[in-house]
Amino acid sequence: MVDRLVLGSGPLVSSVAGSLQEQSGTVQVVTADEKRAESLRETGISVFTLDPTDPATLERFDDVDVVAALDTAGEHNLAAVRAAQRVFPDVYMLAYAGNDSAVDDAAFSAIVDRVIDPGRVTAQFVMERAGDAGRQMRQLWRILRELDSLAVVTHDNPDPDAIASGVALATLADATGCDAEVCYFGSINHQENRAFVNVLNLELRNLIESSEVESFDGLALVDHSRPGVNDQLPEEMPVDIVIDHHPPRTPVDARFVDLRSDVGATSTLLVDYLDQFGLDVSDDVATALLFGIHVDTQAFSREVSQRDFLAAATLTPQADLATLERIESPSISPSTFETIAAAIRNRRIEGEILLSSVGRLADRDALAQAADRLLMFENVTTSVVYGFADGTIYVSARARSTEIDLGETLRDAFGKIGSAGGHIDMAGAQITMGVLEATDEREESLEQIVESVVADRFLEAADTYLTEGPARVYTPETAEEYLEPGADIDRREPPAEEGEGIGRGRALSENGESETERNDGSGSP
Template sequence: MSEPSTTHPAGELRDLLGESESVTILCHNNPDPDCLASALALGRIAAAAGVDEWQIAYSGEISHQQNRAFVTLLDIDLERFDPATARDRPDGELLAFVDHSIPGRNNRVPEETPVDIVVDHHPAEAVDARFVDHREAVGATATIFTEYVRDLDADLDADLATALLFAIRRETLEFLRGTTRAEYEAAGYLHERTDTDLLRQLATPSVTGATLDAIATAIDNRRTRGSVLISHVGRTTERDALPQAADYLQTLEGVETAIVFGIVGRSIHLSGRTTDPRIHLGDALDDAFADVGTAGGHQDMAGGEVPLGVFADYTADDEHLLAMVEAVVSDRLVSELRLSEDSSG
């Protein structure tokens, strides 16, 4: 198993890329700015290393209005990922993960698929690849790629600088969450190279009516137990409304932890935020739902996905389905977080 690089990781990455003919840079499901900017930076590094062909691929959906704006304004060329191509790659073709690290977790890569490159900052165990730079301490994967670009003296035009800076700002909630000295150093390096008008456009995308409706539903359905708020958005097509609702509800007076869930397609999605130092939200969600789905994340922000499975087959009545999902998910959260049964709206 490869270990994270401790000396000159940028040079090691460049050398590995230089041995290859092509690289597929795979984003995680529903890629966000940190993932997309990191993929863009890796593509530039690959091109500079002499890689003939590189592509950015993704699974899932790009549904958050900010993520869609990011792709459009930066003109990022994305391709849909075909899981069937992951295992039987021709010699000389590399598979790279950015902002995620384990096959089958937050991606549609078959488990046990060999991975060549992993660069990530999310908590994970047993990360295995030919090149691994896994730094849980830093606040954004884009911070790591900014270091690479600087160390390799790679081409850093205004678009890439803006993408990386916006990603760092967004991932750290404007330097208020999980920020280290590395984020400030990266931002200082990127600042003078950034297109400020483009940065402003990225920060202020329009919001869809469906997103507002989902957030409003979460507000209406909120229940609090002490400093913990649990709510749901019902059924929605706006997956990324969940973290937006969690961000908003976590600011409610007296609330330290907000967890929002909802049905998207044939899965239950969860998103949580906390400022309570006694709770590691990623571990809590993993413990609560690992037996039925996938969940995890950082101490202060986390998410998860649980297939509807038998729920969807049990009833065709959407209202009944929502009631069952609400009961089961809420009970698991109440049990895992050891909350009292007393609640308020």
């Protein structure tokens, strides 16, 4: 069987055949150029020195999967695909239109599945680098080159998308001569997140004090967009770079701002940057980015876009899929199982909303996993699980209906007494208990108070959302008022259902929610 049959002569044949040789499957070349054939054989490629435009030549090959006619001359490629069509009428065929205009594209289109037009490819390449997107890339490159060192700060308790985005931006910065370090506040507790960092040996710096960032020349925020919001930086700290896929409700101030809500993960944006600058990354970075996209799009089922799929396809040949399987299958602690069991026992159902208080938490990360499990109950479209630990109430919510935007609902319910945020189908909140914890020493009374605060406020906010609709989300339409002069602006309107917003105080953006809840928006990974 011949997986890929390459026809013709010229540098494109050598380049493509060499690249295909490095991948799985067989590659064979048919060329009338003896010199080219000898050169290819020296690289280990199987070559036949025959006329690729002769059907009799092609009949000697069986079970061909793909035919690529890549000669320099367009007329030679047209003759080759006509011969191939007679011998392989059902295979996938593509043809290079050639360096001249001797053959019209329509002649190729009538035969092949895909025509490679050098003029169109060149124009696309130029537009990507000289057009609006190119100007944005060059602006980022200039800023990085101006800095000697850069702190790339993720949101608190980072999830895989934030971590992978930070590592990728640090890779990009290093290529410009800027010494970058990926930093975060909080902790990485979720078993999958810990496995993610440890197995891939990703270098991260756990910040204790915000003053540690002052030793860097520049500051970048990834997977969130404002200092002091879901990180422990001072709100007034100047920011050089912001890259995020969550649309904020308030203006973002930085020298370079890229907020694109039309993708499902910040990692997708970083894949685009690396591709635009032609940078090769290590297998570990490619694996991290692929996992970041996989997690934030909930295995390509939530808020996913074509660009997410294209980014994943770009990464897959280099990513270590066996390692991803190891990361996704970590052991689960007994306390997690106990929290899930408590959530099932204490469930309360109001219409299609299931609420459950698990009481005092041993492992706050288990809340999100419990919310995932309870969403599987019959006739339940929304699950809200909550508990308390160390003077803080933690809330994790899930939905499989679009009637309620959980991010908006939790912000409305808890934004004034704590911090909250998230996506339409998963969100989280944190509420400092303060005097509540001292109201009664009895555990059962404290649990009753927590249940009253969370359940009543959520149900009221959900009812308000259903009757009045969501609050307005800030978009970049008026970006000139907060970006520096000459800055490039992404003016695409975020889809209404991606109503990611930011609450008051250290509001949570729910940046890293995943199918197993790597980050429930309450700051726990």
